[in-house]
Amino acid sequence: MSTRIRIGMLRLTDSAPVVVGRSHGIFDTLDVHPTISIEPSWANIADKLTYGLLDAAVMLPPLALASTLGLRGPAAKLIVPMGLSQGGNTIVLGGEAIKESAGLPPGARLLAWLAGQAGRPRIAVVHRFSTHNLLLRYWLSLTGVDPDQDIETVVVPPEQVVPALASGQIAGFCAGAPWGVTAEMAGAGSVLLGTSDIWPFHPEKCLAVRAEWAEANPDGLTHLLRALMRAQVICDKPEQAETVVDALADADGLALPREAARAALPGGSGHEQIHFHGAGAAFPAPPHAIWFLRQMRRWGWIDAETNIGGVARTLYRPDLFSLAARMEDLFVSSAHSRNFEDSDAFTAGSASETSTLPF
């Protein structure tokens, strides 16, 4: 049965699984026909999901949680049936002073940079309810910087951070790929550290689906997840990176800058490389949601009575993920792993595993 779905995304490298699903014909093979909508901001994604103008989106987990809790409007009924990526964000500081401290640990560089700033420097994050904001605040606190008193946090959408830094509207930012590398290439700033330095393999983007759509299209959802898993496997392969960049740079699509987009893909030269499938990136783990919710409570954005575990388990749906993953046979079975002792069997096994995948 043919599946039609409206999927929203932003101009970011980690939108790749959806982009590749289309460019590499994976959606077609599973009879999934997405209408892809490139939105200018996270608020658009969240509003359109809430009011039913999108069925699914490449989403920030904290924003999916905030939308579910009604922190930014009416409560949206969403599910997160899979993760789409890990890592890829960078903290970038502008100006010449930061270049002088190259080689020192990031925390020391930050403190030296802060000491040289007149007043509270403005640091941009891409949304209040973003992994970027939560990881930045977490790291600042660890470094002894009060994220509310010592800096001023503003929201600037990802594709605007580089011009905002270059024009001096902001002093630094934490944003996803390719904008950190783009800022360095433009000479607007220096990458201080990546969010994977703060939390290695941290969950970054997830797939958020309107619960109503998911309930009405259980088979369609499974097909969508399977297609995205296949796309993620391609996105994880360094030897496929050029074809992924082709898709991301397509002028009729996201039109991302080629070189900067390549830098954040597996095998790339940037500070951070995104994981799409391996290392558990695809699995929607409720403990991740719990970590984000605890951080949101730490900053007083949600109240003490909110049942954090309950919200995490309602939103995150590893059951739906597992159903689709079993059909894809993407996980090496225990029978397979027993053969790891035998190097011939391991080589043969991995080769046949690749060749049996239908792409």
Added chain:
Amino acid sequence: MHVAPHQNRHNSCYVLREWCPLNDNRSAAVRILLADDDAARAGALTKVLSADASLTILRPQPGELLADAVAALAPDVVLVDMARPDRDALDGIRVVASNSPRPIVLFVDQDDPAFMEEAIGAGVSSYNVLGVPPPDVKPILRAAAALFRHHQTARSELRQAETRLREQETVNRAKAILIRDRRMAEPDAYRWLRTRAMASGRRIPDVAQEVVAGERRTKDEGRVQTPEHTQETTREEGAQ
């Protein structure tokens, strides 16, 4: 009007739970910050809203961040073009930009979800920046939605016309390539494109695009390989 803040005082977000019309006769003008980068549409909207004496229309400075404009102008309502990317700032301005003393309320009318859907579909959203019962922004939003839709139609018609022109240009270039490389007459070149399109179930401009792309590839390879070929290509380009 009933505004239901979350129970916890630490919570910074207020959610407007239901809509009911104002029943008092407040005389103070409602300050509306209109943040729309489309000058023509913003002008039209200002004209419509200015007709109502109870409204004061404010505009951000060119290039000014929305968050700064909200802090500087202290509006009651922010009416914002959804395509304006820094609208994200309004989602959490009170905490994120701790320079704003007021709570931000995403304006929501849960009694009429179809209308909100319509407004968002048209590309407009409204944020209320007062913690007290907000003014009746529904007519404002309705006017904005109607104008946005009107502009959207005009823009999509323009886009369609542009696409048609671009496709015609591609077909002409493909025909020129066929005439030159395959020594076809012009009607034959067109027939060739049409036959290919019908046989493969595609549109003529798509087939033409393929011909043009093939030509470009050959040229690129030629440039790398032999300087003589480059000269030839340059001459041909000039001849087209």
